Amino acid sequence: MSLHPVDIVGTGETVLHLVSAVLMYQSDRGDVYATSHPVVPDAQHQGRKVIGAGVPLSKGALAKFADAVSAATAFAGFLPANxxxxxxxxxxxxxxxxxxxxxxxxxxxxxxxxxxxxxxxxxxxxxxxxxxxxxxxxxxxxxxxxxxxxxxxxxxxxxxxxxxxxxxxxxxxxxxxxxxxxxxxxxxxxxxxxxxxxxxxxxxxxxxxxxxxxxxxxxxxxxxxxxxxxxxxxxxxxxxxxxxxx
Structure with a gap:
């Protein structure tokens, strides 16, 4: 899978903090399974964070996540006639x-x-x-x-x-x-x-x-x-x- 950069645009200085992670798994048949994980401080290394234990992501939560991503990446503007x-x-x-x-x-x-x-x-x-x-x-x-x-x-x-x-x-x-x-x-x-x-x-x-x-x-x-x-x-x-x- 190829990765593409994402531009984050804000009106002023914006600080982003990693708070959670979604891990996705896919079978050879195309079945998809996802888990949601909190990002927590590493008890062994001060200042570092690790991905915590996850819980299954429900279909509803996964659909909501997909809708949010789609809205953020969708084209906004008048559609060219061609x-x-x-x-x-x-x-x-x-x-x-x-x-x-x-x-x-x-x-x-x-x-x-x-x-x-x-x-x-x-x-x-x-x-x-x-x-x-x-x-x-x-x-x-x-x-x-x-x-x-x-x-x-x-x-x-x-x-x-x-x-x-x-x-x-x-x-x-x-x-x-x-x-x-x-x-x-x-x-x-x-x-x-x-x-x-x-x-x-x-x-x-x-x-x-x-x-x-x-x-x-x-x-x-x-x-x-x-x-x-x-x-x-x-x-x-x-x-x-x-x-x-x-």
């Missing part, structure tokens, strides 16, 4: 199809280099505190949980949709309020190299696709080139959430 899913450690949103200025930086014969306008399909982005992913959509419309995704036809994208960050600067904070910053980091970066075989269905492959797009943006040709990812939006989010929680 937001699809939000949890403390994962957000997903979609971007409509659009002809965009696109940059490539690659050397060698036959590789894409330079910049120009190119057609991009409708995309779904999924971001976690440490990673981000992108998928394409077969239609230029807001997807539902059961919508089947397509592989993003872009360079620098691995199987499973994970984006190779390279030297791209991601937003310093995580949450729905920085969706625009994530999109800028993706669309305004230099695409450098293909990361997967058979990324598109196009004569000449992914490099030819983008060279042709730079020569003359063609949204219909881009749409026809998309490859089925064999995952729905709901399935992709569940997979990425499980990866994040491990």
């Amino acid at each position: 937001l699809l899913f939000s949890s403390p450690n994962l957000i997903a949103w979609w971007a409509p199809a659009q002809v965009r200025m696109t940059w490539f930086k690659a050397a060698g014969s036959g590789k894409v280099a330079g910049h120009g306008e190119a057609a991009h399909p409708a995309l779904v982005f999924v971001a976690t505190p440490n990673d981000w992913f992108v998928f394409a959509l077969a239609e230029d419309a807001r997807p539902a949980p059961t919508t089947r995704l397509r592989h993003a036809p872009h360079f620098n994208v691995w199987d499973g949709g994970r984006i190779c960050t390279g030297n791209v600067e991601l937003p310093p904070t995580f949450g729905a309020e920085v969706i625009h910053s994530y999109e800028n980091a993706f669309f305004r970066s230099h695409f450098t190299h293909p990361n997967r075989d058979k990324a598109v269905k196009y004569k000449g492959g992914i490099q030819r696709l983008w060279l042709d797009q730079l020569d003359s943006p063609d949204p219909a040709a881009m749409q026809r080139a998309l490859v089925d990812s064999k995952e729905t939006l709901q399935e992709a989010i569940a997979r990425i959430a499980a990866r994040t929680n491990n």
Whole structure:
């Protein structure tokens, strides 16, 4: 399980004292058991505290604790219209199809280099505190949980949709309020190299696709080139959430 820092914001100087601890246990089947422990002075070492004997945490107390954590970590603010899913450690949103200025930086014969306008399909982005992913959509419309995704036809994208960050600067904070910053980091970066075989269905492959797009943006040709990812939006989010929680 990965641990993430928590920011504690106060209006003045705030002193926090450790007073109790909750220990959680989980079986291989996913059963969860929790105990609550007071934090007490250590009789053998002055000034030090230890976790005392615990008592089982009831389902009601555990639910109350979970609600408090959820309230403290939930997004507070107006929801962006393109937001699809939000949890403390994962957000997903979609971007409509659009002809965009696109940059490539690659050397060698036959590789894409330079910049120009190119057609991009409708995309779904999924971001976690440490990673981000992108998928394409077969239609230029807001997807539902059961919508089947397509592989993003872009360079620098691995199987499973994970984006190779390279030297791209991601937003310093995580949450729905920085969706625009994530999109800028993706669309305004230099695409450098293909990361997967058979990324598109196009004569000449992914490099030819983008060279042709730079020569003359063609949204219909881009749409026809998309490859089925064999995952729905709901399935992709569940997979990425499980990866994040491990």
